[in-house]
Amino acid sequence: MSNVHATPSMAVLRHDWSRVEVAALFDLPFNDLLFQAQSVHREHFNPNHVQVSTLCSIKTGACPEDCKYCPQSAHYDTGLEREKLMQVEKVIEEAKAAKASGATRFCMGAAWRSPNHKNMPYVVEMVKGVKSLGLETCMTLGMLDEQQSETLADAGLDYYNHNLDTSPEYYGEIITTRTYQDRLDTLGNVRNAGMKVCSGGIVGMGEGETDRAGLLIQLANMPVHPESVPINMLVKVEGTPFEALDDLDPFDFIRTIAIARIMMPKSHVRLSAGREDMNEQMQAMAFFAGANSIFYGEKLLTTPNPEANKDMQLFKRLGIEPEPYDDVESRRNASADGSGVQYIEPNSAAQQNNSQFYNAAS
Numbered sequence: 001m002s003n004v005h006a007t008p009s010m011a012v013l014r015h016d017w018s019r020v021e022v023a024a025l026f027d028l029p030f031n032d033l034l035f036q037a038q039s040v041h042r043e044h045f046n047p048n049h050v051q052v053s054t055l056c057s058i059k060t061g062a063c064p065e066d067c068k069y070c071p072q073s074a075h076y077d078t079g080l081e082r083e084k085l086m087q088v089e090k091v092i093e094e095a096k097a098a099k100a101s102g103a104t105r106f107c108m109g110a111a112w113r114s115p116n117h118k119n120m121p122y123v124v125e126m127v128k129g130v131k132s133l134g135l136e137t138c139m140t141l142g143m144l145d146e147q148q149s150e151t152l153a154d155a156g157l158d159y160y161n162h163n164l165d166t167s168p169e170y171y172g173e174i175i176t177t178r179t180y181q182d183r184l185d186t187l188g189n190v191r192n193a194g195m196k197v198c199s200g201g202i203v204g205m206g207e208g209e210t211d212r213a214g215l216l217i218q219l220a221n222m223p224v225h226p227e228s229v230p231i232n233m234l235v236k237v238e239g240t241p242f243e244a245l246d247d248l249d250p251f252d253f254i255r256t257i258a259i260a261r262i263m264m265p266k267s268h269v270r271l272s273a274g275r276e277d278m279n280e281q282m283q284a285m286a287f288f289a290g291a292n293s294i295f296y297g298e299k300l301l302t303t304p305n306p307e308a309n310k311d312m313q314l315f316k317r318l319g320i321e322p323e324p325y326d327d328v329e330s331r332r333n334a335s336a337d338g339s340g341v342q343y344i345e346p347n348s349a350a351q352q353n354n355s356q357f358y359n360a361a362s
């Protein structure tokens, strides 16, 4: 029996995971792995809270990058309607609606290789405007250099999302227009500028278990773990090179979530794209494996996302509550051994539903 198997408690954050250790986690019997992941999860989080964010596509389609899974790439004909950069006022309006519905974090995504100097002032205004509403802000705009990272941090951007997608070894099968190092450089710039990092990957792209392990090792062995780790299941979009790939065994997806939880015990592991194709039992299993964050809203950028009220019905049936913002903050301020963590009951202020955002406080 390996010591990984025997020791569920991992109070100290580690940044030195080896391939052998991670392979041993992937080799665990499913029940042993889930038990270990749930045990680690309970050391750091309220197991019945799931953080929810809204996602708004501020610029859709016509991306010059060739990510083979992505309907927004200009390289593939997916029938996606292209949209220009949304007006700042419109973004603020959407953020206000999100806030009125109880949202605490507003994520804005643009299909760019990187923002250009013409876009930056608009993007900065969006961050400032959304921030002034009292919302946490998050953006995903492609690659950032040092200067752009500092500009966004100065504007008040809290999180920046930039995924590694897969292992360094498999990466060349997915994207040719930017390198793995480009991605690591962007994440380094974001971290150095003082923003929080959201970074994860996609499974089900034809990669092997060693690639899923390789991705998690890259993320967990960063000097600071990403605060958010989205684990996406490939959404096979017609017109993309990956439209006809074989389905991943759902248990392999759950395993990846569980191992992400064990390796990055204080990060929010996000059950992200691909949720539309998962039944409720699988989503429940993902929460048990340690996923504790989801996106809600009608769309996840351009791929379908389960309707918000369906999420809330599932939460209710599972006894899960949306994680209150204060809860997130108290954990971030807690020491590495988890002491000082306090759980705060959700805000019960009456808030209204609308068609786009669900009432996160209900």
Ligand code: SF4
Pocket (backbone or CB within 6 Å): 063, 064, 065, 066, 067, 070, 071, 072, 073, 074, 110, 111, 112, 113, 142
């Ligand atoms: S994943 Fe991002 S960078 Fe890649 S094609 Fe899609 S929008 Fe562009």
